[in-house]
Amino acid sequence: MDVLRILATPDLEVRKKTLNLALELVTMRSVNEMVEVLKKEVGKTHNTVEHEDTGKYRQLLVRTLHTISIKFPEVAANVIPILMDFLSDNNELAATDVLVFVREAIQRFEGLRPQIIERLLSALPTICSVTVHCHTLWILGEYASTTGEILGVVSSVRGSLGDLPIVEDEMRKAAGEAGEEEGGTEKAAQQHQQQQQKVTADGTYATQSAFSATTSKSKADDRPPLRKYLLEGNFYLGAVIANTLVKLAFRYNSLESNSSKQNAFGAEVMLVISSIVHLGKSGLPQKSMTEDDYDRMMLCLQVVSERTPGLASVFTEQCRSALSHMLLAKTEEEEAQRRDRKSSKVIEHVDDHIAFSHLTKGSDPSSADDMFDLSMSMAVSGGKKEGVDLSTSKLSKVMQLTGFSDPVYAEAYVHINQYDIVLDVLIVNQTSDILQNCTLELATYGDLKLVEKPQPVVLAPHDFCNIKANVKVASTENGFIFGNIVYDVKGSTSDRNVVILNDIHVDIMDYIVPATCTDLEFRQMWTEFEWENKVTVNTQMTELKSYLDYLCKSTNMKCLTPEKAFSGTGDYMAANLYAHSIFGEDALANLSIEKPLDNPEAPVTGHIRIRAKSQGMAISLGDRVNKVQKATIKSVGA
CATH class of the missing domain: 1.25.40 (Serine Threonine Protein Phosphatase 5, Tetratricopeptide repeat)
Known part of the structure; x- marks a missing residue:
């Protein structure tokens, strides 16, 4: 503790x-x-x-x-x-x-x-909060199982909606307020005269409104919470209320055998739902009701009126079964992640000794054993990874900056170490002249910064040298490094010679790592992030799951949608992807793809919506998606 x-x-x-x-x-x-x-x-x-x-x-x-x-x-x-x-x-x-x-x-x-x-x-x-109200009503509608609990939920909903029907009640209140305003004009004038300057205890002047006059609350603040949300245009809450009441109606009918009580309860449910629908079509709310919410509430009205056993099973049993499957999948995923963490190989333990050969005394009898243990440890655990050749991996990062026919040949080994980029540039003098003041001039585009300028060097005929340059990276954004090599020829009276270098592009994939978050966090970030980049799917791949796996592998993003959601066969797919950069930036992606019904062998179509907090992150990730999609087209065409 x-x-x-x-x-x-x-x-x-x-x-x-x-x-x-x-x-x-x-x-x-x-x-x-x-x-x-x-x-x-x-x-x-x-x-x-x-x-x-x-x-x-x-x-x-x-x-x-x-x-x-x-x-x-x-x-x-x-x-x-x-x-x-x-x-x-x-x-x-x-x-x-x-x-x-x-x-x-x-x-x-x-x-x-x-x-x-x-x-x-x-x-x-x-x-x-309207969101909290929606979640609470869903839980109450799903798990209220006794007659007392069901009646308590309905009573709470009626109390939070106020008098029904809602439209007629609002019209009566509006008419009453208008009458009060017309009749109270003279009173308002008298109150204004009374609120003229008055003398306080210390002899200063002040108005009554600053000390004793109370500001009356608006009528909107006196409304019940659920009615206030509906008048603001939050009719998704109305759909949640309708869905909750339908579940309670079916459950009440299974507990109550008296048909008259069943009909009375169903009539009350239909009154509440129809009042909300009438309000949405009346024009009183600040925002109009959407067609989705309207269709959902009308469906609930029809379900309550028909009361078929099949629909009762959908509302009372299958909804809860879907929740149990979701929680089970979540538990299995957490267990898999826990097993992966435990099974990960520990390269060095926390309490392992570090042997410094320069600090070890030659007369120490245990020094030989220590050095032997150190050598064995390096030989056993410090070897190459399977399937990875060190020389090949380094050579793959070498970029040619000039042509073979240029007077000065240059190539760079690009070493990326999180926030730093180290350029190890090899410069070769391919002429028979001595090159003086041979300078590597670099500049950056994007959120990159050159730490210091490389110093000039002198190259003998057919000589070479290595020049290192450090570049700081400040954010996850596509950038590139460009420049040229400037030199003087000894004994020549001409101007300085210039060799233009190829651009070195910085790949954002070196800074993006897969990450995980909850569905709630994903939705919250999706709402907050203001920059969106919509990329059209352009590929020759025909399998939905294969395209998703290829996209996750190529962009270093993690699929948050459970694996069980992709089981079975279907012609469309939707998935959420998430990644995190080493600079603390988050990247979200929503994949929506499908296959044509008439041609199962046709390529996958759809789009990818990318959202990020910064514009550079959204654009750079979109460019990466377009780049990897072109690679699939080329591979299939070849």
């Missing part, structure tokens, strides 16, 4: 790594103590001044408690009350993470379902 003391530091990255380390070290004996410590940390986040890091730290605490509850189900009952307090939090990310945990906990731990339903019903009026 001493590790958790590091949480006192204000640095968010240190806190994140501390919590990850604590999750790996926690055991059944120490889990209760860890939960108590995290409880105190949660309390501290409520008592501190709100800023960006506070919300992110709160989100980390929620995810940590989530992981602990799944890993140790015995403490789930103590963790749930702590996390439920986040539902009324202004930080939407933390509240959404809580509902992700609640969704998994209510599916895994059947004994905690009544407690969770009760907590959600009590927290429903205090929620202040």
